[in-house]
Amino acid sequence: MPKIPPKLRDVYVVGVGMTPFARHEDKTFVDLGSWAIRDALGDAGLPFEALEAAWCGHVAQGSTAGQKVVGAVGQTGIPVMNVENACASGTSAFRGAYLQVASGIADVALAVGFERMGRGALPMPKTPGEKSEAPPKQEPKPGKKPAPPFPSLFAQLFREHSRRFGTTVEQMAKVGVKNHHHGALNPRAQYREECTVQQVLESREIADPLTLLMCCPTGSGSAAAVLCSEDVARQAEGKAARILASTFVSEAANTTGDSLHGVVEINTRAAGTAYQLAGVKPEEIEVCELHDCFAIAEIIHYENLGFCERGEGGRFVESGMSALGGQVAVNPSGGLLAKGHPLGATGVAQVFEIVTQLRGEAGERQVQGARIGLTHCQGFGGATGVHIFTR
């Protein structure tokens, strides 16, 4: 059981900001990051000078990118920390800002995530001087190019989940339909078009059986959150959301040989600890942003987060329980599939959505009366962060 630290202060999110996720070919990452920071400060009703620390999540924006982004808004000499944990870089930045306020070192801290990406599938991360950890390769069909690495990896996870639990391609398609439906309701989503199960199934094959509408796009964007102590939150006139739990872990060694280990162990553990810290049960979560980089990931994460039993994820989405109006609205923002996934931005954008939902300000995609929400963000092979919030 994880140690529950005795002296931490309550931490609140008092302001959130987010650019639309899009190609943004005319924008730099500084344009995007500074936009989100300005929006978050405006939302918090705080001047830049109130910030005592900044934590910046990004993957491939170069050395000291955070200083450039934060410096475009203000330069008061506060500590600026750049953090990287692949697709979990945004949640890592949020975790850092949480630590800074929870420890009492700062009363107000900024978390910002940003990424300016090009087109095309992500390569596996390059590590100079290291042998690359190639994912399981699929033999390309005759006349076809080999599938890109991350979709191949998740196609393999689908096959394994399907073999054990009977999960179907149609159930994956239903994740795509749901999240594209949600995305259509979100003005900041990269893709805002509804689609049918048939359209998902018939969209371009990326890595058999994953099709385009079961895979998150690349794109650009930024999100920011202002975290603060209770004293500061009290002045914010009911806008602040309270962080009930913050957990951040990496993957434990696979001692059982379980072929789903990489997408199960780290997430189950991070979520279990978060529920324990928050004193909240999975069935109390009303709104959730989870890391649906591929449709099969969302299905497995329902199970990891305790929304259903192990192996029931496919049937959970089929039943409508994870849609707006269901037991728990999962990815009302459109999730990575429709809202988009500018790597470093994602973890903070999830916080943007949950805080917006808890305030009742989510417009057409509002989860009625939502009081408890959860974010889940995984950098594959790297790190997972889970945060639970309440109004």
Place this chain on the structure above:
Amino acid sequence: MPKIPPKLRDVYVVGVGMTPFARHEDKTFVDLGSWAIRDALGDAGLPFEALEAAWCGHVAQGSTAGQKVVGAVGQTGIPVMNVENACASGTSAFRGAYLQVASGIADVALAVGFERMGRGALPMPKTPGEKSEAPPKQEPKPGKKPAPPFPSLFAQLFREHSRRFGTTVEQMAKVGVKNHHHGALNPRAQYREECTVQQVLESREIADPLTLLMCCPTGSGSAAAVLCSEDVARQAEGKAARILASTFVSEAANTTGDSLHGVVEINTRAAGTAYQLAGVKPEEIEVCELHDCFAIAEIIHYENLGFCERGEGGRFVESGMSALGGQVAVNPSGGLLAKGHPLGATGVAQVFEIVTQLRGEAGERQVQGARIGLTHCQGFGGATGVHIFTR
């Protein structure tokens, strides 16, 4: 005045490890990082399983490099955070581990810095989609190639310091002589050869008037430190060094137009706050590892750290006050100039040296009876960390 956080716990360094700094062409960054971690754990007398968090500093080792390095030693699922702040990446990792223990979230945390570098001068950091911030260019002399950017920048800082305070090229050469003398006494230094003022002056010109022996080399290596709470330190039989102060800041806007701003303001402020937190005066520091990326940097940092008055840095080194046996032994390890500067490793390697000195285990380069030591690490344009230690 910076807020003094009320609830932080005392934090100790209970184990340190460091590879030699060298070319290491046969090693990967995983080899180097895991070597330093094993040494630090062995030194602390703790198993990997005692670690509750790991903070990893590196600049250009790729996505989730920390997970690869830590995972080569053990994989218990602890949080692994990759941090980047240019040449201050190591001190950023140390700061993160400090926060984790000081806040009570962890009782034992690891800081590791590592870098596997190629040969040749560093380019200015590339930031995709951004205009590059070119340093002041020197016109190349007829028949010469243009000087590389970082040496050019520090050559310009020398000219400015010289103009205002009369600092001489010979005084810079004396920094080189001193640090190469110290490096010759350090088995882990990349360069272990004594040199004379004349040899420094006559070594290859890098950016007029900076010569090769006034500039730090590129190289590879790693250093690690195990940080812990007082309870854990008590079991370590007198090996633990106590952290009296940890400060970590970024550069404030240059509102005065001071042309030395970037190398003065951030460092003076970080040091001032550290002295205040520690309740220690500059003249009480007996041993110091500071960021001598170029000889002129060391001269200006004497002033920034309060070892002498502003403008007196050149005369301070000339007087022998900063050598082994002087008022404050500065860079007894050889510093960046002779020990080497594998970017992410540097900030933690400074801690290795200070802890080794405070334990009286520094062999030929021992500062007799040293009781209070300081580390100073700057990522130019990025961040500065200052830490003060005692036995």
